[in-house]
Amino acid sequence: MEPGQMIRGADAVIKVLAAHGVTTVFGYPGGAIMPIYDALYGSPVEHLLSRHEQGAAFAAVGYARASGKTGVCFATSGPGATNLVTSLADALLDSVPIVAITGQVSTAVIGTDAFQEIDVLGMSLSCTKHSFMVTDVDDLIPTLYQAFEIAASGRPGPVLVDIPKDIQLAHLEYRTPLLAVTNEPQAEMSDIDAARALLAEAKQPMLYVGGGVGMAGAVDQLREFIKVTGIPSVATLKGLGSIAHDTPGYLGMLGMHGGKAANLAVQDCDLLIVVGARFDDRVTGRLASFADKAKVIHLDIDAAELGKLRMPEVAIAGDLRQILPALAMSMNITPWQAEVEHLSRKHQWDYHHPGSLIYAPALLRRLANKLPEDNVVCCDVGQHQMWVAQHMWFRRPEDHLSSAGLGTMGFGLPAAIGAQVARPDATVVTVSGDGSFMMNVQELTTIKRRKLPVKIVLVDNQKLGMVKQWQQLFFEERYSETDLSDNPDFVLLASAFDIPGRTIFSSDEVEEALTEMLAAKGPYLLHVAIDDAFNVWPLVPPGASNSDMMDEMEKQT
Amino acid sequence: MIHSLELTVQQRPEVLERVLRVTRHRGFRITQMQMRMNDDASLSLDMEVDSERAIELLSNQLNKLIDVTQCKVLLPLSLQQTANA
Numbered sequence: 001m002e003p004g005q006m007i008r009g010a011d012a013v014i015k016v017l018a019a020h021g022v023t024t025v026f027g028y029p030g031g032a033i034m035p036i037y038d039a040l041y042g043s044p045v046e047h048l049l050s051r052h053e054q055g056a057a058f059a060a061v062g063y064a065r066a067s068g069k070t071g072v073c074f075a076t077s078g079p080g081a082t083n084l085v086t087s088l089a090d091a092l093l094d095s096v097p098i099v100a101i102t103g104q105v106s107t108a109v110i111g112t113d114a115f116q117e118i119d120v121l122g123m124s125l126s127c128t129k130h131s132f133m134v135t136d137v138d139d140l141i142p143t144l145y146q147a148f149e150i151a152a153s154g155r156p157g158p159v160l161v162d163i164p165k166d167i168q169l170a171h172l173e174y175r176t177p178l179l180a181v182t183n184e185p186q187a188e189m190s191d192i193d194a195a196r197a198l199l200a201e202a203k204q205p206m207l208y209v210g211g212g213v214g215m216a217g218a219v220d221q222l223r224e225f226i227k228v229t230g231i232p233s234v235a236t237l238k239g240l241g242s243i244a245h246d247t248p249g250y251l252g253m254l255g256m257h258g259g260k261a262a263n264l265a266v267q268d269c270d271l272l273i274v275v276g277a278r279f280d281d282r283v284t285g286r287l288a289s290f291a292d293k294a295k296v297i298h299l300d301i302d303a304a305e306l307g308k309l310r311m312p313e314v315a316i317a318g319d320l321r322q323i324l325p326a327l328a329m330s331m332n333i334t335p336w337q338a339e340v341e342h343l344s345r346k347h348q349w350d351y352h353h354p355g356s357l358i359y360a361p362a363l364l365r366r367l368a369n370k371l372p373e374d375n376v377v378c379c380d381v382g383q384h385q386m387w388v389a390q391h392m393w394f395r396r397p398e399d400h401l402s403s404a405g406l407g408t409m410g411f412g413l414p415a416a417i418g419a420q421v422a423r424p425d426a427t428v429v430t431v432s433g434d435g436s437f438m439m440n441v442q443e444l445t446t447i448k449r450r451k452l453p454v455k456i457v458l459v460d461n462q463k464l465g466m467v468k469q470w471q472q473l474f475f476e477e478r479y480s481e482t483d484l485s486d487n488p489d490f491v492l493l494a495s496a497f498d499i500p501g502r503t504i505f506s507s508d509e510v511e512e513a514l515t516e517m518l519a520a521k522g523p524y525l526l527h528v529a530i531d532d533a534f535n536v537w538p539l540v541p542p543g544a545s546n547s548d549m550m551d552e553m554e555k556q557t
Numbered sequence: 558m559i560h561s562l563e564l565t566v567q568q569r570p571e572v573l574e575r576v577l578r579v580t581r582h583r584g585f586r587i588t589q590m591q592m593r594m595n596d597d598a599s600l601s602l603d604m605e606v607d608s609e610r611a612i613e614l615l616s617n618q619l620n621k622l623i624d625v626t627q628c629k630v631l632l633p634l635s636l637q638q639t640a641n642a
Contacts, residue, residue: 307613308617
């Protein structure tokens, strides 16, 4: 391009994306974003058409989480933008870097209740890390650069840029703005010393690892820290994959549906080292009794998480890649390691299940063991999600995509689409439930259109299973609106999108069916019929301490 | 308990909404508020807020807002008098 050459704002948007290395955008066109779609036409930036803006933004989330890059999505004004809200909220609660670009009605008619006009900036305040409305074309490029910087820096999150149609059509000279780099917090040496002093005197330390480790790119540093210190560990839903599953002293997920060994070890510890985690209520159970004998070292990039729910003895805000090596020291905790090992052996999962019915935990364990090294597992929300977390294992946090903070049904299918685009050579499997699957089922068309080889494992108990489980346990078996026995024929549905599949009912079909699915070159739907009597165990009842987990036996007595 | 905050924020059309939204959502009620436009494209915002919650739960969240350049928690009046004595 010649210096001084004028281009449209819409063309500048695409150029800024290309300058940030964006190769794929997920979106859906409409009136107020037509200039941007016009600029996209024939440009090197690829666009993946979703069939609902929520699907587009979830695909961007899946792309971001599977790749570590910032995901980008487009939507038009009004309903296009409002349809983004759920996915943006999901990205906010799970700290996923997203740049969402929305078309807006022209500046002259903003505030007149124009066709497809809604106050998107106002709407964005509670579901984004930050948001902008561009009202001067000269601000367009610097604003977009700032959006990418804010989305990915510090604790990542979604940023929305609302661009009125006249700004997209106005002309400007393309200039790369000067970058203002965000100052990240730096750990204080005195805090590092204080944390090391606590570590030195701890007899029963535990590591509580969250999603912040993967997002900080600190998985290697964490693994080295564990190797040097020998401290036993647990992970949150988003922390899964940060620690290799066969690491000595690693007890898997803690919390409401965590393992008994994980919860009991945390309850027993005298020092809790919290790394990139935030004392979520699904993790802590009754907060006042959570690890109540322990001193706490809390490490996070977001200073606002330190002391938010539990006052730590030592709080360090900063880059985990620097903090973890600074804290590593050899420790003499052999008796505690033995105790944790004993807990781990005592509370191992039991996959022996009598009868011919398919036991979903056993199927998922088998699937995890069969997956090739380069894989991504996505899931939706509910019972199957907890079974995936409990019974599958992951090599890296970016291999497990689960809607953790917001708990959004309908996440799995579009997230898998984004993950498959980000990692075209990976085996991408989405595990869904019969409830969740129907929430973004329109995205099967996106799979068909792009011939994406996404594998779908649909665990079907003809129920909204997790709600049903709570009705059974805590609402006197009053099954209000959780029966889904009138589900469609899922295999027939998939075939309408050229996706082959089959239904299995019996445990002796599992091995062969998983093999067939993984061998399929293209997409595949494995419909797994399970008994609706199966529930997720163990369980910390609402309001109870993590020491008081219920398991199946207790329920029956 | 009543707390006093002094904020410096960037002059943006929605900046007050951002501050008010976070204050409400994090469990604080504004009992007094004053705003001044400064010459350097910033705004000064003095607020008194009431809540049972620790003031850091609010000030830390306000500090995270991109358009908030400074959020200072003033000592409670009684402590200020002690400090001056």
